[in-house]
Structure formats: C-alpha cells, structure tokens
Amino acid sequence: MLTIIRGATVFAPAPLGVKEVLLAGGKVIAIEDSITLDTNVDVEVVNAQGNYLFPGLVDSLVHISGGGGEAGFASRTPEMNVADAFSAGITTVVGALGTDDISRTHADLVAKAKGLKQEGLNAFVHTGSYHVPIKTLSQSISHDIMFIEECIGVGEVAIADHRGRQPTIEELTKIAAEARTAGLLSKKRGTVSVHVGSGVGHLSLLLEVAKTSELPLDQFYPTHINRNSDLLLAGIEFAKRGGTIDFTASTTDYDLANGELAAAEALAYCLEKGVPVDKLTMSSDGHASLPIYDNRNQLVGFEVGDEQALFQSLRQAIIEFKVPVEIAIRSVTQNPAHILGLPKGHVAKGSDADLILVDMATFELTDVWCLGKRVMKEGQVLNRGFFSKA
Template identity: 65%
Template sequence: MLTLIKDAEVYAPHYLGKKDVLFGGEKIIAIEENITLHHDTFINLVDGNGFILVPGFVDALVHFIGGGGEAGFASRTPEMHLTDATLNGITTVVGALGTDDISRTHADLVAKAKGLKQEGLNAFCHTGSYHLPIKTLTDSISKDIMFIDEVIGVGEVAIADHRGRQITAQQLAEVTAESRTAGLLSGKRGTVSIHVGSGDTQLTLLHEVAQTTELPLDMFYPTHMNRNSELLMAGIEFCIAGGTIDFTTSTTDYDLAHGELAAAEALAYCLEKGVADSQLTMSSDGHASLPIYDAHNNLIGFEVGQESSLLHAFQQAVLEFNVPLEQALMAITQNPAHILGLAKGQIKVAGDADIVLLRKEDLSVNSVWSNGQVMVLDRQIVQKGFFS
C-alpha cells in the first residue's frame, strides 16, 4: 500500500512549506507541492490540512527494560510498552542499563530491543552500564558493537555521581577508544553515553580524556545536563569546546523546586546564550527510576520516568519558552540521530518513513507512522504491542 498525506505543513525538521508526502513500504517516495495519483485502489489517503508533519521523535535514552532499585528490590521499575512511545510521537528508542547491571542484563536489553522492532518500532541499545570495568553481552565491547545490530555504543557510564565507580580518565579513555574502533569497523558511531550526576567534578573527566588522548570530545554524549544551573553552565562550555549535551525531560516536582531546570527551559536558555541548535538534544529517560536525594544523598522519594515527557517538553519549549518550532524539533529528531549515528530524524526523499502528524493548535500527536507502518491514526491506537 502507498500512503499519501495531502496539504500538511512539513518540517523536515527545517520548514519546507505546505507539501504532499508520499510513502510506501518503509521509505518516503516523494515530497511535492501537489502529488496526483491516477489510480487510488492501493492508496491510503490522509488529509494533512491543519496538521504539521514532522519526523518521528528519536528518544536517545530510554530504560525500556526498566531500571532502578535504589529503594530496594520492590522499586525495580517496570518495562516500557510499544504505545508508551508511539502515542507520544516516538518512533526510535535507544535503551540502556543504569545503576542496576546485576539483576538487569544485556541479554534482556537486546531481547527487548528485538521485541520492540518486531512490533514496528526502531529500537537500539548500548552495551555497558554506569560502572567500569564494563559488562557486555559477549566478551567485549568490540564484539557487542560489531556483531549485534541493535548495539550502537556504550552507556550510560556514570561520572560525578555517588552511584558510579569513581572511574579515572584512563579507564574512560580505554572504553571510548574501543567503542570508537568497533564503530569504525562496523559502520556505527560508537557513541559513549554519559550519565552526569550532581557531583562537583561535573564534566572534568570528559575534558581530561579529550585533552590527554587522541579521542575527540564529540565521542561523549552527556545527559541530565539540566540537573542544576552550575552543570548547565558547564554544559555550555562543553558545547563551546565542540560537544553535544542532552537534557532530561522526566523530572520531579521536588527536583524542580531544588535547582533542576525543566528541559525546555534549559534548551531555551542555551539557544539564547548562542549555543548552536545542532548541539542540543532532549531525551525522556523513560522508565528510569527517579530517586530523590537530599543534600546528604539520603533517599527521600522515588518516581518513574515517562516517555510522554519528551512530547510535553517539546510542546513547552515552543508554546511557553518561545523556542522556534524547527529548533525544538531538531532537539528530538535530527540532533540525537546524528550524535548516535542513526539514519533517522529527517523527512526526505528515500529516507525512512518515520512520520508524525501534529495538531497545529497545541502540537498534540494525531497520527504516527514508523517505517511506513501506521501506529496511531486520528489519536487511536492502530498497532498494539503484545502486552499493551
């Protein structure tokens, strides 16, 4: 079947104007001002008038097999289901382990990625976790990245956090070098996802690796950079030096009241300070544990990250903080895809048909296609997950 979306305002994520978009199979076939097909027997026609057509969202950090456990075994968070992503415009997810790499395993992570792919989503994951020496599915980072299609890099490695292993620059450099080489050998980027805690060392370790080795700074992808204003300023310096930073959209009222910035606010602030829009991203940290610690790192509360927060942060950036639509879209489509080395996040001829229709008035999700397969149509679930 072919699908033709007529008269939508297309953001690719850059604005293309009002266009018709034709796709079939998994690919976009044409983007034109007016596409007329003379035989409509095998055509799904969608009226895009009044809608904004954008790339499917790329969520660069999701704990899709669950995470956590900082409040004991009962606090291990549940896994993600397909519609947690698709109802919120997300067509690509990247999974990772976090604090718990004992009861959570890479076998589970890769199996879940394969399951989500079977259900129609684009799903990838990282090898490793918060801790070094690194744990892998096979016996090495190199084999995981080179021979497991879903594995695209390493992460999330924890720095500046009391839950991490307090790693050295040499340890991080060795992991990064292996990831980079394995990526080169397999046509992947081998990005190293970095969990940044609230410690005073901030991003010092990343700068040290870049300054004392041949490894480029843009191998690192630090997240949670909106944790506090001091870390955000360190993030701006990291961007000036050539890096990319990520803001976490899942948060708690307690954290926002105690210094954390909303991801949308952090995005707007960095753009105002002159950071290039290509260096900023947002991710949900969906289904991660959100432990709430006091000033002495005592656990005083616990919540769970939500994939829906990515859509809400995008809406907030545009509607509340006046971030231009193109730049807000870049942060959740093209930019994370680029830093992770994924051919996603753009509307273009011969590109993957990962497409979202948003309502103009409130930027809510109306319809979603992943690799040309309709997942949500007119706000109704079409493709259900096995358990969703």
C-alpha cells in the same frame, strides 16, 4: 498500500511549507506541492490540513527493559511497552542499563530491543552501564558493537555520581577508544552515553579525556545536563567546545523545586547563550528510576521516567519558551540521530517513513507512522504490542 499525506506544514526538520508526502514500502517516496497517482493500487489519502508534519521523535535514552532499584527490589521499574513510545510520537528508542546491571542484564536488554523491533518500533541499545570496568553481553565492548545489530555504543557510564564506580580519566579514555574503533569497523558511531550526576566534577573528566588523547569531545554524549544550574553552565562550555549535551525531560516536582531546570527551559537558555543548535538534544529517560535525594544523598522519594515527557518538553519549548519550531524539533529528531549515528530524524525522499502529525492550533499529537505503518490515528494508538487485548 500507498499513503498520501496532504496539506500538512512540513518541518523536515527544515521548514518546507505546505506539502504532500507519499509513503510506500516503509519509505518516503516523494515530497511535492501536489501528488497525483494514476494507479489501480489502493491509496490511503490523509487530510492533514491544519497539522504540522515532523520526523518521528528519536529518544536517545530509554530504559526499555526497566531500571532502577534504588529503593529496594520492589522499586525495580517496569519495562516499556511499545505503545508507550507510539503514544508519545517516538519512533526510535535507544535502550540502556543504568544503576542496576546485576538483576538487569544485557541479554534481557537486547531481547527487549528485538521484541520492540518485531512490534514495529525502531530500537537500538548500548552495552555497558553505570559501572566500570564495563560489563558486556559478549566478550567485549568491541564484540557487542560489531556483532550485535542493535548495539550502537556504550552507556550509561556514570560520572560525578555517588552511585557510579568513579571512573578515572584513563578508564574513560580506553572505553571511548574501544567504542570508537568498533564503530569504525562496523559502520556505527560507537557513541559513549554518559550519565552525569550532581557531583562537583561535572564534565571535567570528559574534557580531560579530550585534552590528553586523540579522542574528540563528541565521542561522548553526556545526559541530565539540566540537573542544576552549575552543571548547565559546564554543559554550555562543553557544547561550545564541540560536544553535544542532552537534557532529561522526565523530572520530579521536588527536583524542579531544588534547582533542576525543565528540559525545555534548559534548551531555550542554551540557545540564548549562543550554543550551536546542532549540539543540543532532549531525551525522556523513560522507565528509569527517578530517585529523589536530599543534599546528604539520602533517598527521600522515588518516581519513574515517562516517555510522554519528551513530546511535552517539545511542546513546552515551542509554546512557553518560544523556541522556533524548526530548532525545537531538531533537538528530538535530527540532533540525537546524528550524535548516535542513526539514519533517522529527518523527512526526505528515500528516508524511512517515521512521521508524526501535530495539530497546529493545540499542538497535540494526532497521528504517527513508523516505518510507513500507521501506528496512531486521530489520537488513538493502533499498535499496542504483542500482548494487547485491544
């Protein structure tokens, strides 16, 4: 099936104006002012006038196989369904383990990623978890990154958090060095995704690794930088030195009332402070546990991350915080794809046909294509996964 999307205002993520986009074989074949085909092959023509066309969203942190457990066994969060991603405009996910790498395993994480790929979603994973020394699926970080197709890096390694294993500078250096070398040998990025808690150390460990080794700051990819204003200021310094920082879209009313910033607000603030556009990203932290702690680190509540939060943060950044469309869309497409070393997050001739349509008047998501297949049409998800009864 050939597909022509006509009349959309294209952000690739650079603004291209009103274009026609031709899809075939899972790829973008052409982007032109006008496309005419002389063929007997069936062609699906989509009238997209009044819509933006964006790259599919790249969600750099999703607990695809479930996570959490900080409120006991009953609080282990459920795994993600493929429809959770497609309904949020997400066409690429990166799965990770977090606090629980005991009842949650890397075998299950990789199996879940393979299942999501079978269902039509682009899915990748990190080896490791909060804990140091790093637990892996096979012999080592190097073996996982080099020989497991879906494994692209390490994460989430926890710093500045009472739930982590309090890694040292030396330990973090060795983790990042091994991930970087394995990435070079397997043509991957070997990024180290770093969970940053609310501890006073903020990002100092990562800065020290860069200062005392040959490793660049962008070997690390710290997330949850919108957790509080002090951490955000540390993140701004980190980004201005060359690192990339990530803001978590899923949050709770309690945390927002107690110092956390919405991801969209943090994005707008960093842009105002002169942080380079390409150093800022947002992710959903979907299906993560969101334990709510008071100032004595006592659990007072519990919620679950939601993939929908990523698109809603994009919408909020543009509508409420007036972030230009081409900048906001980069934070959830091209930028996370770049730091992770993924050939995603852009629309160009020859790129994977991962696309979304967004109504220009309401900024509501209407249509999604993943690898050229239409998985959401006019607001209705068409692909709900293997066990869907729809």
